[in-house]
Amino acid sequence: MADKSLTLDQYRTLRKDNWWMEPLMVVAVLGGFGIYATWAALQNANYYAAPYLSPFYSPCISANCAHVTLPLIGSWWNLSPAFLILWVPGGFRATCYYYRKAYYRSFFQSPPACAVRDAAKSYSGETRFPFILQNIHRYFFYLSLVILAFLWWDALLAFRFPDGFGMGVGTIVLCVNAALLSLFSFSCNSCRHVCGGYLNSFHRTPSKFKAWSFISGLNEKHMQYAWVSLVWVGLTDVYVRLLAMGVISDLRFF
Amino acid sequence: MAEQQVHMRVWRGDANGGEFKDYRIAVGEGQVVLDVIHAIQAQQAGDLAVRWNCKAGKCGSCSAEVNGKPRLMCMTRMNTFEPGETITVSPMRTFPIIRDLVTDVSYNYQKAKEIPAFKPKAKESDGTRRMYQEDIDRVQEFHKCIECFLCQNVCHVIRDHEDNKPAFSGPRFFVRLASLEMHPLDTNDRMELIKQKAGLGYCNITKCCTEVCPENIHITDNAIIPLKERVVDRFYDPIAKLMGLFSSKNK
Numbered sequence: 001m002a003d004k005s006l007t008l009d010q011y012r013t014l015r016k017d018n019w020w021m022e023p024l025m026v027v028a029v030l031g032g033f034g035i036y037a038t039w040a041a042l043q044n045a046n047y048y049a050a051p052y053l054s055p056f057y058s059p060c061i062s063a064n065c066a067h068v069t070l071p072l073i074g075s076w077w078n079l080s081p082a083f084l085i086l087w088v089p090g091g092f093r094a095t096c097y098y099y100r101k102a103y104y105r106s107f108f109q110s111p112p113a114c115a116v117r118d119a120a121k122s123y124s125g126e127t128r129f130p131f132i133l134q135n136i137h138r139y140f141f142y143l144s145l146v147i148l149a150f151l152w153w154d155a156l157l158a159f160r161f162p163d164g165f166g167m168g169v170g171t172i173v174l175c176v177n178a179a180l181l182s183l184f185s186f187s188c189n190s191c192r193h194v195c196g197g198y199l200n201s202f203h204r205t206p207s208k209f210k211a212w213s214f215i216s217g218l219n220e221k222h223m224q225y226a227w228v229s230l231v232w233v234g235l236t237d238v239y240v241r242l243l244a245m246g247v248i249s250d251l252r253f254f
Numbered sequence: 255m256a257e258q259q260v261h262m263r264v265w266r267g268d269a270n271g272g273e274f275k276d277y278r279i280a281v282g283e284g285q286v287v288l289d290v291i292h293a294i295q296a297q298q299a300g301d302l303a304v305r306w307n308c309k310a311g312k313c314g315s316c317s318a319e320v321n322g323k324p325r326l327m328c329m330t331r332m333n334t335f336e337p338g339e340t341i342t343v344s345p346m347r348t349f350p351i352i353r354d355l356v357t358d359v360s361y362n363y364q365k366a367k368e369i370p371a372f373k374p375k376a377k378e379s380d381g382t383r384r385m386y387q388e389d390i391d392r393v394q395e396f397h398k399c400i401e402c403f404l405c406q407n408v409c410h411v412i413r414d415h416e417d418n419k420p421a422f423s424g425p426r427f428f429v430r431l432a433s434l435e436m437h438p439l440d441t442n443d444r445m446e447l448i449k450q451k452a453g454l455g456y457c458n459i460t461k462c463c464t465e466v467c468p469e470n471i472h473i474t475d476n477a478i479i480p481l482k483e484r485v486v487d488r489f490y491d492p493i494a495k496l497m498g499l500f501s502s503k504n505k
Contacts, residue, residue, distance in 0.1 A: 006267075006272060007271050007272070007275050008265065008268075008344060008347050008351075009347075013322050014319060014321065014342050014344060015322035015323060016321050016322065016342075017321075028304075033300055037353040044358060095457050097294055097474075097479050100458060100459045100460075101458075101459050101460050101461050104458045104459070105458050105460055107481070110410065110458060110460070111414065111460060111462070114323070114460075114462035114465050114466065115319065115322055115323060115324060115347075115408055115462070116409050117410075117414050118410050118414040118415070122417075123410070123411065123414070123415045123418065123456075124456070125411060125453075125455055125456035125457060125458050126381030126455045126456070126457070126458055127453070127455035131458070132455070135482075135485075135486045135489075135490040135491075136485075136490070137486075138486065138491065139491075147464065189388035189471075189475070189479045189480075189483065190483060192480075193479075193480060193484075197480050197483065198437050198483070198484065198487060199437055199441075200389070200435075200437065201386070201387045201389050201438040202386070202389055203386035203389055208387055219475065220475075241424065
């Protein structure tokens with residue numbers, strides 16, 4: 001019989017698989033994106049290559065923009081115009097229900113993986129500051145829709161070249177970027193709720209039931225949209241930046 | 255899979271402590287982990303304690319951790335392991351051990367008692383209550399729960415922080431609360447309880463409950479997150495609160 005000298009609590013986990021792989025990859029990709037986005041925002045240069053505007057700087061709303069979308073902020077603003085914008089998509093992703101899973105697991109190790117012990121000794125979840133602020137996610141969703149409208153406007157402007165209507169690789173890059181960010185935004189759990197999820201009875205509101213059903217379908221792939229749109233928006237900035245720096249040239253289809 | 259020997263490490267002990275004991279035993283084709291535990295019990299360790307009942311993944315009795323992952327032993331096939339692999343079987347870690355693989359899950363029954371029961375609307379003029387298919391489809395998913403408590407076991411809020419148990423009901427009961435809150439005929443208001451006594455805010459959406467659910471209930475996306483959004487409506491969103499004063503949500 002057992003010698004009763006041990007307890008299960010001595011094991012951090014009994015899992016034998018590579019449970020650490022997923023949090024490690026999230027740290028690499030999400031951390032890498034965060035570093036690149038901060039660097040790109042600090043550059044305050046090479047974000048416009050006619051007719052393409054980098055999504056990190058869109059909409060460009062200060063007077064010091066290389067390509068002003070909407071002149072809301074005067075010349076007193078002398079920092080990078082990206083900082084006027086990036087807090088919205090940054091806040092939307094930071095409070096997103098999927099990203100919460102990803103970074104709580106990988107950056108906070110709370111828990112690092114299922115059935116693997118938390119790194120922290122005590123835990124209060126989202127009941128206290130600062131994590132109680134996760135509850136404002138829907139407001140970031142509303143603000144992100146405004147940004148999204150401008151990204152579609154930028155995608156339309158990407159067909160307007162100095163010599164007239166046309167299409168280049170950058171046009172496709174910007175259109176795909178706006179489409180992926182739309183899928184990510186509209187598959188959001190808060191969107192699912194405000195479009196009908198708050199109801200207990202759908203039969204009196206068939207339009208809301210259809211909207212909720214459609215968004216529920218999108219929501220099943222929210223994680224995939226989150227990653228693909230994140231990588232693509234970074235690549236879009238890289239493409240516009242390389243064009244603006246003259247490192248590459250845009251291939252025109254017509 | 256022809257009959258072959260497997261190496262099992264099974265936790266033996268009680269509330270005071272224990273250890274992993276090694277067993278080498280023959281496994282036949284089509285067997286599951288619970289079959290092997292029963293074979294150990296029959297041939298090598300007659301005093302091995304294990305809770306089981308249906309052997310069909312429907313009673314939720316044989317919950318344990320197989321190679322560290324919360325699983326139903328009756329639904330874990332032996333041919334999913336590599337030949338020669340040592341298979342570790344331990345009790346659910348979140349609950350106090352009674353003996354060997356049997357744990358005291360009474361925490362869950364205490365939490366169940368805290369939830370106000372279904373309270374239906376008054377009957378319509380023809381003496382009936384009506385529900386529409388599109389209204390009831392959403393809560394049907396929650397009724398698949400077999401109360402195996404694997405979601406409770408894997409939830410780090412109580413698994414790794416025993417002190418949170420009084421303030422947190424756990425994913426199984428968020429599923430129960432969601433099935434009642436979203437029910438088209440129910441009239442009870444449980445939002446204060448969901449936020450305070452059930453401790454929904456402790457959940458940080460890491461989705462382990464969904465990963466281990468043997469009934470594939472989308473616990474996080476369909477129960478917990480919608481409840482969190484309803485808590486926001488009531489307690490954190492001033493605009494939704496204002497609009498709520500002027501409109502009914504068909505409750």
